[in-house]
Amino acid sequence: MKLLSxxxxxxxxxxxxxxxxxxxxxxxxxxxxAYTPYALSYVRAVTWLSxxxxxRQIPWQTAPFIGRLQGMRWNQLRRSSEGLPFFTNxxxxxxxxxxxxxxxxxxxxxxxxxxxxxxxxxxxxxxIASPFIQMADEASMDMLKTxxxxxxxxxxxxxxxxxxxxxxxxTFSGPTNERQRAVVEAFKHAWKxxxxxxxxxxxxxxxSGGYSDWFNTGLTIVDALDxxxxxxxxxxxxxxxxxxxxxxxxxxxxxxxxxxxTIRTLGGLLSAYHLTGDRMFVTKAEDxxxxxxxxxxxxxxPVPLSDVNLKTRKAKPPPWSAESSLSExxxxxxxxxxxxxxxxxxVYEEMAFKVSKHIHDIGCDDHxxxxxxxxNSNTGKFRPGTTITFGARADSYxxxxxxxxLQTGKTIDWLLSDYKTxxxxxxxxxxxYSEPNKLGFVGELLSGNVYSPKTDHLxxxxxxxxxxxxxxxxPEEHMKIAKDIGKGxxxxxxxxxxxxxxxxxxxxxxxxxxxxxxxxxxxxSLLRPEAIEAWFYLYRLTGDKMYQDWGWKAFEAxxxxxxxxxxxxxxxxxxxxxxxYRDLMESFFLAETLKYLYLLxxxxxxxxxxxxxxxxxxxxxxxxxxxx
Numbered sequence: 001m002k003l004l005s006x007x008x009x010x011x012x013x014x015x016x017x018x019x020x021x022x023x024x025x026x027x028x029x030x031x032x033x034a035y036t037p038y039a040l041s042y043v044r045a046v047t048w049l050s051x052x053x054x055x056r057q058i059p060w061q062t063a064p065f066i067g068r069l070q071g072m073r074w075n076q077l078r079r080s081s082e083g084l085p086f087f088t089n090x091x092x093x094x095x096x097x098x099x100x101x102x103x104x105x106x107x108x109x110x111x112x113x114x115x116x117x118x119x120x121x122x123x124x125x126x127x128i129a130s131p132f133i134q135m136a137d138e139a140s141m142d143m144l145k146t147x148x149x150x151x152x153x154x155x156x157x158x159x160x161x162x163x164x165x166x167x168x169x170x171t172f173s174g175p176t177n178e179r180q181r182a183v184v185e186a187f188k189h190a191w192k193x194x195x196x197x198x199x200x201x202x203x204x205x206x207x208s209g210g211y212s213d214w215f216n217t218g219l220t221i222v223d224a225l226d227x228x229x230x231x232x233x234x235x236x237x238x239x240x241x242x243x244x245x246x247x248x249x250x251x252x253x254x255x256x257x258x259x260x261x262t263i264r265t266l267g268g269l270l271s272a273y274h275l276t277g278d279r280m281f282v283t284k285a286e287d288x289x290x291x292x293x294x295x296x297x298x299x300x301x302p303v304p305l306s307d308v309n310l311k312t313r314k315a316k317p318p319p320w321s322a323e324s325s326l327s328e329x330x331x332x333x334x335x336x337x338x339x340x341x342x343x344x345x346x347v348y349e350e351m352a353f354k355v356s357k358h359i360h361d362i363g364c365d366d367h368x369x370x371x372x373x374x375x376n377s378n379t380g381k382f383r384p385g386t387t388i389t390f391g392a393r394a395d396s397y398x399x400x401x402x403x404x405x406l407q408t409g410k411t412i413d414w415l416l417s418d419y420k421t422x423x424x425x426x427x428x429x430x431x432x433y434s435e436p437n438k439l440g441f442v443g444e445l446l447s448g449n450v451y452s453p454k455t456d457h458l459x460x461x462x463x464x465x466x467x468x469x470x471x472x473x474x475p476e477e478h479m480k481i482a483k484d485i486g487k488g489x490x491x492x493x494x495x496x497x498x499x500x501x502x503x504x505x506x507x508x509x510x511x512x513x514x515x516x517x518x519x520x521x522x523x524x525s526l527l528r529p530e531a532i533e534a535w536f537y538l539y540r541l542t543g544d545k546m547y548q549d550w551g552w553k554a555f556e557a558x559x560x561x562x563x564x565x566x567x568x569x570x571x572x573x574x575x576x577x578x579x580x581y582r583d584l585m586e587s588f589f590l591a592e593t594l595k596y597l598y599l600l601x602x603x604x605x606x607x608x609x610x611x612x613x614x615x616x617x618x619x620x621x622x623x624x625x626x627x628x
Contacts, residue, residue, distance in 0.1 A: 169277045170609075174232030179552055179601040184231050186559065186568070187594050190585060191228070191236050193566030194220055200247060206567030207583040215256040215265070217310075218248055222268040224590035226621055229275045231598055244269075245280050250288050253311040258295045258304060259328035263619040264587060266292070266335045271621035273342065282342050289339045289348050296351040301380030302358035303329050304351075323374040323383060325393035329355050333404050334617045341626060356404065359397075360414055367448065369421035370429065371397060388445035390426065391456030396618040398422055399465050403615050406472065409627040423466070423478065431481065434506040434515040439491050440484025441506045453506040460489040461618075463534035467541050468611060479541070486538050489531040490550050491516050498557030499525040499574045523573040524582065527562055529592035529620065536600040540611065551600045558593075592620040 105113070175181040190204075198204040198211035202219035205212055221240045228236040266288055273281035291313055295304035298315040305315035306324045317324065336352035339345075358380060364371035366384065373386040373393050390398065401419040405412060430442045432453065442459050444452045466482035492504050495518065503522035507515055532551050539547035561579050562568045568589060572580040602608050614622045 170275060172230050172232045175598070176603045177601065179548075179555075180598055182559075183555065183594055183598045183601065184233065186555075186563075187224075187227060187231060187590060187598075188233065188236070189563070190567045190590055190594075191224070191233075194585070195239065197566060200243065203587055204567050204585045205583045206564050206569045206585050207581045209566055210583075212584060215261060216252045216254060217250065217256070217261075217265055218243060219264060220585075220587040220590065222248070222272075223264045223587040223619065225268060226271040226275055227590055227595040227598070229272065230595065241272075241276075241278070241280075244272075244284060248284060250291055250310045253309065255307040255309050255316070257328075258292060258306055258308055258315075259331055261288070261292065261308075262332045262335050263617055263621075264591070266339065267617045267619050267621035267623070268591070270335060270338050270342065270623060271617075274622065274624055285339055286343050286345075289336065293347070293351060296354075300378045301376075302354045303375045303377045303380050304332075304355065305377050317377055321374075322376055322378050324377050326371055326373055326375065327393050327396045329375065330359060331396040331400050331618055333400055334407055334615065334623055337404075337407060338623045356400075356415070360418060364422075367429070367445070368425040369418060370425045370445075372448065385448050388430070388448055389456075390430065390442050390459045390462055391444065391454075392458055395456075395458050395461060398426075399461060399618055402465055402469055403617075406615050407623065407625055409625065410472070411628050419469075420474070423469075423474075426462075427481065432506070432508060433484070434488070435508060435510050435512055437491075437515050439488040439506065439515050440481065441488040442485060443506070453508050454503060455488075455492075455506060456503050457489075457492065457500050457528050458530055460485065460492075460530035460534045463489060464530075464537035467534070467537040471541050471611065482534070482538060483542075486531075486534045486547070489534060492531065493550075493554055493557070495574045496577050497525075497561045497571070497574045497579060498553065499561060499571060500528060500531055500554065501525055501574045502528075518575060520573070523575050524571065525562075525574050526570045526586055527558060527568060527589045527593055529588060529596050532593060532596045532600060533620070536596045539600055540605050543605075548600055551597055555597055588619060595620050 175184050190206075193206050193209075194204040197206075197209045198220070200218050200221070201211035202214045202216065203212045204210075204220065221243055225237060225240040225244070228240060266285055269281045269285040269288070273279070273285070288310075291310045292308055294313040294315040295306070295308045299305050303324055306318050306328055308315045332352045333349075333356055336348040340347070340349035359371065362381065364382075366372075367388055370388045371394065372382040372384060373389065374383045375381065376383065387394075389395075398419065401415055401422065405415040405419065408415075410416070426442060429445065430451075431440065432443055432451075433440055434453075441453065441455050442462060444454055446452050463482045463485040466478040466485070470476060470479035470482065488506070489500075492500050494516070495501065501518050501523050502525065504516045504518050507517065532554060535547035535551050538544065539551075558568065561577075562571060564581065567585045569581040570584055570586065572582055599608065609616075609622055613625055615625055616622050
């Protein structure tokens with residue numbers, strides 16, 4: 001209102017001035033003032049002033065330029081001016097005539113006209129532009145506020161208000177006992193070798209002092225960052241943060257695996273954000289998430305394609321088939337849901353959750369909730385007759401059924417129902433006990449119907465998930481099964497090196513002396529985390545220090561047989577001493593194995609990632625639990 005009053009007063013004064021200059025008094029100022037809030041008035045004012053002075057109109061050739069300055073189409077100005085006293089039909093004058101007209105005015109009159117026009121320009125420019133300047137200033141302040149102070153940020157919405165379960169940015173003070181300090185020293189040793197020989201590359205070759213690139217995205221840095229934060233390693237965390245901020249780019253013209261990139265890189269970035277509050281990690285995560293959307297949008301069904309080119313944003317199935325594995329397409333939801341919650345863009349959650357809904361809709365009825373291993377991305381259907389397993393290519397489907405239910409505040413009933421159905425079928429169809437010591441294990445159904453006592457090290461995750469479920473109201477029997485499987489997993493480590501092999505076979509025939517056997521091709525150890533993960537959950541929920549002792553024994557074996565000069569290496573066989581090295585340090589060794597060891601040995605099990613506020617993705621990246 002103040003601005004309008006000021007403008008009105010100024011125009012009134014200018015009107016009087018124009019009357020004096022032009023010696024005319026026949027135009028109605030009230031009509032002109034009625035249109036002052038609009039850009040159209042500027043053109044009218046110019047035309048009107050020229051008419052007062054000469055009885056002639058400003059050439060129309062100059063008007064479109066003025067119209068464009070005001071962001072309006074000239075034809076619209078002409079149509080809206082019909083019937084107004086300021087405009088007549090379009091005259092046919094030239095630029096030269098205008099110049100002669102202008103030169104015919106006395107110098108004093110030209111000076112006054114220029115001053116009047118400049119004054120009008122300033123007034124209208126300020127009046128029209130000021131709202132947009134104010135909007136830009138407010139947007140800039142909002143952005144600065146978001147970046148500088150996470151705690152004062154407004155809630156992010158994903159269709160409806162999304163509120164984290166009162167989980168603030170945590171603080172970490174570092175190790176509190178000798179076992180934790182030993183694990184921290186191991187992390188620092190691994191990080192030092194990686195930093196020296198493989199910095200910016202995906203994985204370290206600790207024996208040869210080289211590196212291996214898989215995705216060309218600094219995989220170990222992103223995957224291991226939250227472990228460094230949790231351990232209180234400020235220098236290492238700052239090194240990783242600086243590299244991610246300044247050097248991490250996803251403009252890579254190569255194909256990456258959707259599943260591995262999601263659980264390791266996207267999960268790592270989101271976890272780093274939740275542990276630090278630094279929105280830079282959200283920016284990087286959103287960039288990656290946008291690129292990975294091609295796996296969903298390029299598919300002919302709700303089942304995403306397995307491989308994505310991050311630069312071209314094209315997706316394709318694996319070279320050998322049009323199929324994707326069960327775990328690859330159903331172990332994306334925690335990460336993409338969290339990405340939606342921190343960005344406010346629902347598309348990520350919707351696209352990933354569509355896969356879960358699709359699996360639920362088509363069902364796994366042939367095996368009472370246990371699903372086949374492969375789905376066709378063209379048809380969206382399972383390939384029948386494949387292996388039924390809780391190991392590779394299927395494992396984390398069952399894990400994410402339950403963890404999605406947790407992440408969404410226990411509000412999606414069918415997720416829990418599908419999980420409970422699958423666990424009941426697992427118990428009846430796959431759970432067995434070995435001879436002679438009755439160790440619990442979960443085998444497989446080859447071709448969907450032939451039982452095999454084969455167990456991947458990956459299957460050990462199930463003990464942790466079952467234990468976690470029992471703490472959230474599921475049957476107490478789940479805890480008993482979790483303990484049985486956890487004990488069976490510990491038997492995997494009873495070999496000459498004490499390291500966990502990739503695969504073992506349990507004995508089911510009475511009269512045998514050994515419960516487990518390891519075949520030569522399955523004897524390698526990648527220093528996987530699943531058994532230690534299971535013991536972490538079992539210790540957290542039971543308080544039985546036996547699980548800590550099992551973890552410490554495994555860590556001592558890692559120190560003795562896997563530690564090399566520049567880090568830690570996977571080994572070729574857990575059955576042979578001296579060991580032979582595979583010369584590769586997997587990123588999950590820092591992201592998962594050492595993290596779960598550190599958490600397992602923690603004195604404070606109550607406040608360090610409460611399991612009703614945090615959920616770990618399948619790569620051990622902690623994400624918050626929401627209320628819906």
